[in-house]
Amino acid sequence: MTSPQDLLAFWETTGSAKTFTHPLDTELLDGYLPRTARVLDYGCGYGRLTAELAGLGYRSLLGVDVSAALIERGRREHPGLDLMRWVDFPLPFDDAEFDAALLFAVLTCVPQDAAQSAIVAELGRLVRPGGVLYLSDVPLQYDAYHKERYGRWREECGIYGVFTTPDGGVFRHHAPERLRGLVREAGFSVLRERVGSVATLNGHTAKRLQIIARREGRPGPGAAPA
Numbered sequence: 001m002t003s004p005q006d007l008l009a010f011w012e013t014t015g016s017a018k019t020f021t022h023p024l025d026t027e028l029l030d031g032y033l034p035r036t037a038r039v040l041d042y043g044c045g046y047g048r049l050t051a052e053l054a055g056l057g058y059r060s061l062l063g064v065d066v067s068a069a070l071i072e073r074g075r076r077e078h079p080g081l082d083l084m085r086w087v088d089f090p091l092p093f094d095d096a097e098f099d100a101a102l103l104f105a106v107l108t109c110v111p112q113d114a115a116q117s118a119i120v121a122e123l124g125r126l127v128r129p130g131g132v133l134y135l136s137d138v139p140l141q142y143d144a145y146h147k148e149r150y151g152r153w154r155e156e157c158g159i160y161g162v163f164t165t166p167d168g169g170v171f172r173h174h175a176p177e178r179l180r181g182l183v184r185e186a187g188f189s190v191l192r193e194r195v196g197s198v199a200t201l202n203g204h205t206a207k208r209l210q211i212i213a214r215r216e217g218r219p220g221p222g223a224a225p226a
């Protein structure tokens with residue numbers, strides 16, 4: 001499989017010029033993420049959704065991304081946002097420092113099992129008990145085109161669902177049970193799921209799966225209601 005360095009290099013070059021496409025679902029926001037929540041937008045890219053949340057009235061937002069090029073673009077496009085580049089774990093925040101985390105179209109860019117687990121586990125550390133993880137990603141697609149693609153790449157990397165794009169990107173689609181498992185292993189319980197359609201980075205349409213999950217444990221005093 002492509003090395004972790006090469007995967008990240010894509011997001012410093014070709015990937016940093018792309019237009020990201022997973023829309024927020026305002027019904028899920030209204031139901032589970034109060035406007036008072038301190039929200040971490042992990043894998044924020046150029047701050048597209050951080051900016052949208054700010055426009056919706058969220059006031060305590062932080063976007064973090066591994067790509068210097070994307071964070072630089074985000075600061076240019078949204079000078080008022082708090083956007084930070086950070087590559088390794090742990091992130092420089094205390095346990096339970098956030099009321100909620102967004103993880104939108106990030107796992108699809110992380111083909112390796114261990115790297116995916118590390119991301120969701122870190123969000124499990126950072127979201128306070130009673131807080132919320134709002135994840136949106138691309139599940140396995142069942143059309144002939146995707147099946148052929150997945151089959152070709154399983155030979156190479158041993159994971160069904162991984163594929164490359166002609167511009168050098170490596171992506172992964174997931175069995176829904178895998179996404180649920182990652183969330184559960186990180187200490188969250190799934191509250192709600194919603195399936196829909198989304199435009200992909202390369203102009204196709206794919207199914208998406210949204211998961212709202214609550215961090216288990218007893219909320220501390222003074223925590224924002226979730």
Ligand SMILES: C[S@@+](CC[C@H](N)C(=O)[O-])C[C@H]1O[C@@H](n2cnc3c(N)ncnc32)[C@H](O)[C@@H]1O
Binds near residue numbers: 007067103
């Ligand atoms: C498709 S973009 C989505 C960006 C943003 N969440 C949005 O929806 O607008 C995927 C993001 O994941 C980030 N990313 C790629 N590999 C990553 C990794 N190994 N760990 C964390 N983030 C990664 C990229 O830098 C990019 O910003």
